[in-house]
Each structure stands twice: as C-alpha cells, then as structure tokens.
Amino acid sequence: MSSPYRVPSPPEAELPESEHPYERVLRAQQRRARLVAAAAMVAAASGLVASVITRSASATARRAEAQARASAFQRERYDAARAAIDTARARALEAQARFERGMEEARAKGDAALSPCPAGVSLPTGQTFAAATRRVLVSVVDDAAHGLPSRTVDEVLVDARRAEIHVNAGRYEDAITGARALTSPSRFGRELVVVTTAAKTPEVTSATTFVPGEVHGRAYLWDFQSSRVLCAADVHATSSREIGFTYAAAPDAEVQAGRTTRLLASLSDDLATAVERAATTALFAR
Secondary structure (H helix, E strand, O other): OOOOOOOOOOOOOOOOOOOOHHHHHHHHHHHHHHHHHHHHHHHHHHHHHHHHHHHHHHHHHHHHHHHHHHHHHHHHHHHHHHHHHHHHHHHHHHHHHHHHHHHHHHHHOHHHHOEOOOOOOOOOOOOOHHHHHOOOEEEEEEOOOOOOOOHHHHHHHHHHHHHHHHHHOOOHHHHHHHHHHOOOHHHOOEEEEEEEEEEEOOEEOOOOOEEOOEEEEEEEEEEOOOOEEEEEEEEEEEOOOOOOOOOOOOOOOOHHHOHHHHHHHHHHHHHHHHHHHHHHHHHOOO
C-alpha cells in the first residue's frame, strides 16, 4: 500500500539576527548626520533669502539716492537757467532805458546835436555798404512816436524768449549758454537810429510803374558801451528810379507771391536801403 500524500510544511522562519551594538551606533550617527545636513540646508536657504532681500533693499536705496541727486542737480540747473535769463532780460531793459534817455536828450538839443562821427568811429573799409551796415542795426521811427524802441534790445529780448523755450523743454544747459551770451558786450554795440520828420511811401501806379517814395529825418549813431550818441546828421533819401523784382505769374499763385504784392514789398525794401545808405553817408562824411 502506498503511503498517503503529504503536503510539505513551510520552512520555519529564520530567527532575526541580533544586531551588533556597533552597527546601532553607526546607524544613529548616520541619522543624526542626515538631520544636521537637512538643518544646514534650511539655514543656508534662509540666509540666501535674507541676503537677496538685503541686497534688493540696498539697491532700491541706492536708486532712490541717485534719483534724489539727479533731481537736485536738475533743479539746480533749472534755477541757474532761470537766473541767467532774468539777468539777461534785466540788463536788456536797463540798456533800453539808457537808450531812450540818451536819444531824448540828443533830440532835445536840436541842431546842436548835429556833428559828423569822429575819426575814430567809422564803418569797416573795403566792404560793401550792405556788409558794413550788418554790424550796425538800423531803426527807423516816426518823430511823433513816444519812446524809442531799440532793435538791439528787442533782438536780445527775443533771444531770451528762445532761451525760455529751452527751459520748458528741459534743455537747461542750452538755456544757460544762450542766456549768458546775451549779456556779452558784443550783443550791445552800436545802433543807427533814423528819426523821420516826413515820409512818403512809394506808390504802385500800374503793373510796371510806380511813384518813388522819400524820407526826411535825422540820423543818430548810438553807442551802447558808452551810453551816448556819437554823432548825428540830417538825412534825405529817395527810392530808386528802377527796381527789379520777381513774382509768381501762375493763375493760382498765392496773393503774397503776386505781381502787385511783390512789387510793393520790393519798393519798401528799396526805400529802407536808401535810408540806411543816406544816413551812413551823412554820418561818416569827412
């Protein structure tokens, strides 16, 4: 008889090996090392964040300080520009006041003020009339006018307004440079003033003809540096008998470019040149 079938029983579980005491010490040391490393990483991360925050705050402070310095500098340049413009304008107005007083005194003298310019005062030699008179501004005013506006002073005041445009645009250095130049003696040289006693404007009689104009008056050469009239002379000037001019002949041309308008403008310029020439000739007659 065969033996009955048996199911083998599972092997007996192995008994846990006992841990050596030294291994427990090593395992504890490794665990502590991992904890220390983790703590160190956390501390390092915290320090990095603190450093970034500190650096960011420092950079912000530096930017604020730089902006404050820039704002202070811009304010200082703005104040300097305003001061330069105010100084230029004040000196120009002072020059205008002296000009008016001196001219009124000379006009009050009547014929006693008549005298040719002294030998030390002359137009540059070897130059054309137009080139020479560019160094002397010419003003033509009516004898009945109250107050004599100076072209020299007027040009300085116009340039002072240009300097203010630079200030408004934030171009302070340009404003300072321009305004300070307005107080230079070179801006206040001499001015030729013609005070008219009688004047007749040219008249256009047809498309190609005109009646010449003429001016009677007295010329004065004012010197801003000495604040006095250097010389005075009577003046009589007439228009040229013939002049050349250009105009737009197209049917759709603008009015200011048309024949009559251009002729009148050319006649006015011609008479002004004649007055300047006559005044200069009379003042510098030897």
